[in-house]
Every structure is written in C-alpha cells, then in structure tokens.
Amino acid sequence: MEQTMPSWLKKRAFLSPNRIAVKTTNEEITFKELFIKAEEIGKKLGALGIEKGSHVGILAHNSLDFVIFLHALLGIGAKVVFLNTKLTEKELSFQLENSKVSILITDDKLFKTSITGIQKASFSEVKKLEKSNLSFQEEVSLSDVATIMYTSGTTGNPKGVVQTYGNHWWSATGSSLNLGLHDNDRWLLAVPLFHISGFSILMRSVIYGMTVILHEKFEAERVQHGIFHEGVTIISCVTAMLQKMLEHLHEPYPDTFRCLLLGGGPAPLPILEKCKEANIPVYQTYGMTETSSQIVTLSPEDALTKLGSAGKVLFPAQLKIKSENHHEAGEIVVKGPNVTKGYLYNEEATNKAIIDGWLHTGDMGYVDEDGYLYVLDRRSDLIISGGENVYPAEIESVLLSHPAVKEAGVTGQDDERWGKVPAAFLVMAHSIEESELRSFCQKRLASFKIPANFYFVDELTRNASNKLVRRKLFSLLEDQRNED
Template structure:
C-alpha cells in the first residue's frame, strides 16, 4: 500500500494562487477549485455517496466536471466517465454493468436517461443542502480512482479500472518526457470522459499547471489561444490536427507553443509532413484507456527520420513485440505487449477478460506492430482487423492511409472480404470530398502506384458515411454491411 496526500488538497496547499482551470471566460485557482470541490463533496454526501461506491459523470468539458471529479476523490468514490455521445441504451448498459449508484449529468443531458432514478442533474445537485463530511486526506495508489469503458471498436465495451497509481505514473512519465515549464497551459479539447482528456486533469493537479477547457473542439478558438501564447501544449487526434492546419493557413505558431500531442489512432503521413513543413512540434503517441494515456511517444526531433513511428516507451514503461509466445526480432510484426505502473490492473468485474489481457504483468494490447533496430515502435493495426490474403498479412490502416493521401478522398475504411482464390481480399469504402470526382478505377490506379498488388483493394465502394462509434473511431467490422446486397465482390486484381 502506497499512500499519497489527496492531490487537490496538497496542490491547493502548495500553490493556492496558481490558475488551475479556465474555459477562456471563467478561471479558477487551485484554492478556488479546492473550495468548489469541497462544496460538491458535501452535497454528494447529502445524497449518501460513500467511499468505494461508483458515481458516474455524464458531462461535457466544463469547470464543474473537473470540480466533481475532485469532489468524488474527496469522498473516496470511484468515478465512472460516461461518453456524452452514447444513446440511452448504451449508457444504461454501462451503468448496470458497473453497478453505479448515481449519475451526475449536465442539465441538458440528464433527460437522455429519462426516468432512470439514478440520475441527478448538476442543477439539482447544486440545489441540495450540504452535509458534514470528512474529506479524505490521502489516496492509496492501488485504489481504483476512475473507470472508463473502452470504446468498443472491437467488441463489447469493458470497464477499464484506472488506479490513482496509474494516473500518477502516467503524469510522471509524461513529465519526464515533455518536461514541465513555468508558463505551461494544456488545452483539453478532447473529451474529459476519454483518457486523453482526463489525463490532463490529473497532470494539471499533479504539476500545478493550468488547463484550458473547450466543451467541444473549436479550431478557431484553439488557434487564437495558441497564437496568443495562452496554450503551450495540446492533445489532439488526427482529424482535429487536420482542422487546425486548415485554420492556421500560411501562418505559424509562436515559439511558446511547444507540443502537439497526437494520438488515438494512426497518423496519416501527409498530415505529419504538413506539420513538419509548418514547424509544428508534433509528438506522436501510442496509448489506450488501459495504459491511462500515452505509453509510447515520439519526440519531434525524430519526426522526419522516424516518420510514422509512435516512438519509444515512456521512462516508467516497457514494451516488446511478441509473436507465437516469443519476442519478435526487429522489423518482425507481432502483438504489442506493454508493462508499467500506468497499466490497468484489469477490467471491472471481468476476471476472465483481465486474465486473457494481462499475463505476468504484461498487457497484451491486441495491436500489431514492430520495432526497428533502435527500438522505435511502428503500429500496424489492430489484430482483429488484420486481413490475410493469400498468406500475406494486409493491414487496413496502411491502405486507408494511401487512400486518404488522395486529394479527392475525405474518409476511407478498409476491411477483408471473402475470396475463393485468396481467402480474403481487401475492400475499401470511401467518402469523397464534396464536388470530388475520382472514380473507382482512378483510386485503384492510385493505390497500385503505391502499394503491393495484394494490398490494392479488390473493390472500392463510394459511401456517404462510414460507421463510427461514439469515440468517432472507425468500426471496420461493420463496413461489410455497406456492400450493396446484389453485389458479389470481384476477384482479386
């Protein structure tokens, strides 16, 4: 058992006057954040919230959400972070699966859960009288602080347990990599209900660093903040970075901006090259809900020489590639396996899934990748999305990246379809940019010039939208449903 002082309490004691959180209009110091969280804790105590219980938050990025996370930590309750894009059915499923006793929802989201007796709007909570409560002075690093359901890209969602220790080591690992500077301010335009956003809340209180919130991503406003030097670090996924580049135009970010942390999925090469041209310091990262944020990161000085790599593990973490139970040689593809104090102890109430994913303390990520001779990681794809065509491994992400580099293509998804000769062949689904005219043959020719023959999509279908989950990740396993019923896939090229 390793105990630490409660983070917000300690931070408000050490640096009370520093800004903790702002949304561009309102801001709060750590002292004020502490006071606000304490008030929420006393109201939560009034509805009977106790240590060890699960309380869900269904909220957008707002200062109150940060306050409530800390309020629940004061009570020793576990915070279940709910994705605001989920339907009532999906939310209900997670609440039942986790055994949450209460949901605090933004006023405009509370209605989504209809007559669910567990829901309290922020407004309703604010109207409650305060009860006496003993704030917890400490936290045990082994205790579960938060639970987050994985987005379900590859199957039914599972609740990932994140301990205080996981968050602590994640924040420390990130600081040892990026450093912490006096004028730092980290922009959370990614949702706090994902680990990419929540990890910023943890870094803020642990480092004593202000965080800036956007309730939903607004590239113009983010750009203004960066240009004015008010934001020095920002977490993004590729689609957000694309939009930022469009807003930036021919301008350049000032030197105060020191890190664009890019993660969540594969990074298209043209995007990385465009950032390089504009001098944007992109740190590519690889991580997941199970690793409490990034676990592998590539520093910008390598972004050209190691283009497309996700980098090396953070200081507290280890990484290897495993193939058939053996550690793979450099450049040999296999499952990415990670270990470290930021790695989850497992899935909530899923001992079997936990035992399958974590063996000897190593987390089997379900992602495929390889290391180069210097130990830089290259992520290929999710194991479950791998296409095996005529005995060759085909990674949908590689084909998607090529299609996305075509000027007419807005979105692309690739999956394997059955084929008598080859077992499986890749098949692509593309949404064109408005007004674009590329046809199937033009796109296949484009692929032929850039990909080995067996990777060129046997068919390319044009669609209006691609199936994505609530985290906006592509659901490759649902792509097949977009094939017109009367069509039989053509044979391999």
C-alpha cells in the same frame, strides 16, 4: 506496504494556491478556489448518500462544473464511472448496470435526455442540496481505484477499465519525464474529459500545478486563438482535429507552442508530412484506456527523423513485441505502473489480456533497431490475403493522400482464390473514376494490397468515440440496399 499520498487537489491548493488551475472562455479558477468549490460539492454529494467507495456515474460535456464535480467525487473517495455523451440509451444502460453504479450525476443539459430508471441528479440539483458532514480524504492510496472508464468498443463490446491513483500518477509522471515541464505550460483540453485523453490532462494539471485551458468542444478557430493569444504550449489531438487545424493555419504557430500530442489512432503519413512542412511540433503517441493514456511517445529530438513512429516506451514502462520471429511484426505487449489491473467484473477478459503482468494490447506493431515503435494496426482487423499480412491502416493512409478522398475505411472481403482481399469504403470530397483511384494505389502499394473493390458511401461506421469500426463497414452496403 500500502503506499499513500496526501489527497491531490488539497495538496496542490496548499502548494500553489494562487496559480490558475482551469481557464474557460469566460471563467478562470485558481487551485485554491477549485479546492474550496470541490470540497463544498463533495459535502453536497454526501447528502445523496454517496460515500467513500460508491460507484458514481458521470455524464457531462466539458465544462468547469464537470472539473469541479470530478475533483469533488475523487476527493470524497467515490469511484468515478465515466460515460460517453454520445452513447445511446441502450449503451448507457449497459455500462451503468455493468459497473454497478448507484447514482448518475449529469450536467443540466443531459439530465432530461440521458436515461431513466436510475437515481440521478443534475449539477444544479446537487448545488442546491444542504451540505453533509462528509469531508475530503486526507490521503489516497496508490492502489485505490480512482476511475472506471470504458474502452471505445472498436473491436467488440466496451470493457470497463479499472484505473487506480497509482495508474494516473505514473501516467502523469511518465509524460513529464518525456515532454518536460515548463513554467509557462498551459495544456489545451479540447478532447472529451470522459476519455482518458481528456481526464489525463486534468490529472497532470493537479499533479504538476499546471493551467488547463478548457474548451467545451473542439473548434479549430478557438484552438488557433488559444495557441496564438492565450499562451497554450501543449495540446492533445486526434487526427481529425489536426486536419481541421491545418485547414485553419495561415501563419506559422508561435514558438511558445511546443507540443501537439497526437494519438488515439493511426496518423496517416501525408498529414505528418504536412505538419513537418508547417513546422508544427507533432509528437505521435500511442496509448489506450488500459494504459491511462500515453505509454509510448516520440520525444522531441526524434520527431523528424522517425516520422511515422509512435516513439519509445516511456520511462516507467516496458514494451515487447510478441512475434514468432525476432524483429518481425507482432502483438504489442506492455507493462508498467500506469497499466490497469484489469477489467471491472470481467475476470475472463482480464486473464486473457494480462498475462504475467504484461498487457496484451491487441495491436500489431514492430520495433526498429533503435527501439522505436511503429504501430501497424489492430490484430483483429488484420487481413490475411494469400498468406500475406495486409494492414488496413496502411491502405487507408494511401487512399487519404488522394485529394478527392475525404474518409477511407478498409476491411477484408471473402475471396475464393486468396481467402480474403482488401475492400475500400470511401467518402469522397468529389467523385472521380474508380480507375483513377486504382492506378493511384498501384503506384503506391504492392498488388496484393490494392483494394479489390471500392465502395462509395455517405459515411463510414464509427463508434461513440468517432473511431472507425471496420468490422461493420460491410453493413453499410446492406443499409444502402435497404434504402433503395
């Protein structure tokens, strides 16, 4: 039987109307006000022809309006297609066509620059429209599609992940069953709302009745201010953000700050160790667009004893390692009500990834005897050198622990004798001799893991989500040659 729930924002506005839903630098809004505004925008969106089931693209930087528009679209039953603000016009066109979007809504800043040849409307234009008689849905079905979100495109072309209300519900529930829910919780949202890391905070806010402190973009000083003076209790971070926070930390964080959820990519050990010294409550987490955010998280009591682990799989979900030999590293496969049904209009990719209800993540890892997951790397980035498995992330982590190294990327290079050998691409904070780097690595890595070559470059190849794209590192050398 179809499972339905009352429409989320409407229910939340009924349960806790006067609680603050979202606070930005200069505005704050209660759940009741948010509902009234979203309902009004929903009616105006109806005047553009949007209705239940429409695929609507949204392209915006974090703002209160973005939040209101998202709730409005969900409220009227549209399927929201999220777009990354850093995409090129070509990438945007691909995702808009691929997802069969009927109209694109943008914030005012992105309206002119974004893209041409598609019906679009800016936030300001929508606000000026007459209201239609389209009303908020009374119920949502957990199997209904709420959002479509493209993967970051780190291993290939981005794929449109279909996320249902049930996926978001169980993701939010799974998170709170692990992290708990405190009366005073305020979750700082300084990651993009168009990523699952940001959007999932918004879903938790409405499901838990929790205040979101919304930042337009990540700025370390403002984050510190939020933690010290605005009662922020939880923040979601990626490693690059955490690094900047550490640079700006001059006194210990107050006890009110209870969780720094760190995910999105590998967390180098030296950084985790620094956090341990500074008493920062880091919870490593592993998840992806396909799992509607976290699926594995290191719970509070184990944060210090299992440093480097992503934790145990959350209550509603299951995890297995697909390897030939028990207890060996292999592909991480997961299952649970937060896991996507599949990729949009891409049966081939869906059938490849989801087999018997288990999602094959493409990531390699192992589970220790106590059930803790250690994520090693992406399967497609694995370097097989003379029959040995070499994980680029491990080498990058060592390189990054050298004070002269600012950024590190490692990939395989063809080699007559070994098949492949690791090669390191480095952005340096200051230059040092290659021999020094080599001996630094020799002390910390087995010989087959020591990069055969070190290439010094100005920047690494990154995608619109700022993730390292290792398969493109060698193109940096061609670019350099062309410039010479």
